[in-house]
Amino acid sequence: MKSSCLPVVMRLLAMASFGVAILFISTAALSQVFLPGTEPVELEEQLNIPLNNGIQEEGREEADLLLRLGGQAQRQGSFEKAIAYWQQALDLYQRLGDFEGQGLAYDYLGLTYANLGRYPQAEDALRRRLGVARYLKDFQGQIFALNNLGTLLLQAGNLEAAQVSFAEALDIARTVKNPEGEGLSLSNLGLVAAQAGNYLEAVKRYEASLAFRRRLGDPLGEANTRNNLGDAYQALNQHQDALTSYGLALHVAEDSLDIPNQFRALRGLIRSYSVVGPKLVALKYLKQHLALAQKEQNPREELISLRLYAELYKAGGDLSNARIFYERAILLANSLGQTQEEAFLRNDLAQILYDRGSR
CATH class of the missing domain: 1.25.40.10 (Tetratricopeptide repeat domain)
Structure with missing residues (x-):
């Protein structure tokens, strides 16, 4: 695989958004959207990998094809099928001694395992991806692999290990003068500070990150x-x-x-x-x-809208409208199979009915 393919793919992989309701989404921050309630990362842009792109060994085209078939399966929601394709591709790349191909396969496996909540397997794949980048002396690959790994550790609540991973990524980015990696790593260090409750430090990190992201x-x-x-x-x-x-x-x-x-x-x-x-x-x-x-x-975001309407009307004392939106939200939560959310909504509605009855 041509080395020129790697920076593009790694940049896409190392992007996501961290916040209230995202998981592996924004292609500007895979390493920043790795919390519960988020949507799986799309690999469509990442899978524009030319078949037979330089190495002529037997099996190369088959491995590339398997990589692409995995992407198609992932987009169709067939995650286990995607994993099987990527594992087959990985096996072929290993036989060929193609470390760049192995790195891609580990990336896709790691992200998909994470989306499925299989965090030990995700961590193993991402650490192996980091090992490949180090073996190849691929500094950009190391930067984004460390950010992906740090995001996974942050998701698991391991703030100290996440901090170490992001800080190493930042050091490498500064050493090799990679402003994109520096901006990403600073933003992720802000996430660590925020999750630790150090919001002033988080603000400093985010503002420093913005200087790079705007410039780029x-x-x-x-x-x-x-x-x-x-x-x-x-x-x-x-x-x-x-x-x-x-x-x-x-x-x-x-x-x-x-x-x-x-x-x-x-x-x-x-x-x-x-x-x-x-x-x-x-x-x-x-x-x-x-x-x-x-x-x-997007019914999940629609459910958030209905709940926020209900809460806003409730806070303003408009219990009639609050009841209407709670009832709509309950119906939608039920249709989505969100039993825990439905239970919370029913409890809030019961409180409103009680308050209205006691007046």
Whole structure:
């Protein structure tokens, strides 16, 4: 496999958004969206791998084809089938002694295992991917492998190990003067600080990351980091700063057609305007959030919209409208099989009915 393919693929793999409702999504931050409730990463852009791209050994074309078949299966939701294809490709690459092909296979396996919640297997694959990058002295591959691994460790709550992984990635990025890797690593170090409750440090890291992401013209990474920055400001009760950050994130995400970061930014704006007012502005952004969810045919985001409507009306004392939206949210949660969410919603609705009956 030509080495020129690796930087593109690794850049795509090392991108995602971290926040409230994303998992392995934004191609500007795989290493930043690895929490529960998120959507699986799409490999469509990552799989534009030319067949028979340089090495002529027997079996090379078959391995490349298996890699692509795995991507097709993944896009169709057949994750176990995808894993089987990629494992076969990996075996062939190993027989051929093709380390770059092995690195790609380990990447895809690691990300898919993570999406399935099979974290020990995901960690093993990502560590092996890092080992391949080190063997090849592929510094960019090391940077993004370390960020992916750190994201997995952060997901598991291992903040100390995640910090070490991201810090090593940052050191390498600075040594080889890789601004993209530096921006990504700084943003991920901000996530570690935020998860540790050190929001002031998180703000510093995010702001440092933004300098790189804006300079590089990376709208997906910029929108993701601006959303992270908004979350940190919200945690500090600096809602005006949060509104500014979320507003910029929304603008960048809309311009780049980045739907996941649009949802994140809208939720952030709704939360902060619900606190500082005016409530009518919160309702305006909530209407936009619901319309986007319906346009994108995303029932999970639609459920979030309905719940936020109910909570906003409840907080304002409008229990009649709150009841309407709780009932709509319960029906949708039931249809989605979200039993825990349905139970929470029913409990909130019961409280409203009790409050109305006691008046």
